[in-house]
Amino acid sequence: MSQSGLDDEELFGEAATEIRADVEDHLASARDALPEASAVWDVEADNTLGVLNGLRTALAVDEVQDHLRDAKKWYTIGERADAFEDAADLENEIEAIEDVLDDLEDVSDAVGDLASAIPELRGELEEIHAEGDEGEVDEDDDA
Structure with missing residues (x-):
């Protein structure tokens, strides 16, 4: 194969x-x-903890981080090589x-x-209220 068919500028452009x-593909994936x-707005759960656990699941970002890292990696290579016009x-x-x-x-x-x-x-509140209920029962027993 002739080397004249492989122009450096053309290869660099490709x-x-x-x-x-x-970079664009990884950004789109991110x-x-x-x-x-x-x-993160509409939540279905029976209690506060269910809402929070559902929200925490919705906020998972591992895949976003991976794609963003790859986009930044290729962007950095392109920038350092001065490969981008804009x-x-x-x-x-x-x-x-x-x-x-x-x-x-x-x-x-x-x-x-x-x-x-x-x-x-919740546990602390239940404990405090249980102690209060026990105190009310004790007062009734004394009467």
């Missing part, structure tokens, strides 16, 4: 196009992996998904804290 396509707004759109989308991901992680942490605290609070 590689740049493929890298951009990879976007698709984000929870739907209804998943990558502002990619950079903006990466930042937007990162912002939402940060918010999801913060909310997920808060929901996890609440999911841990609510059963404990």
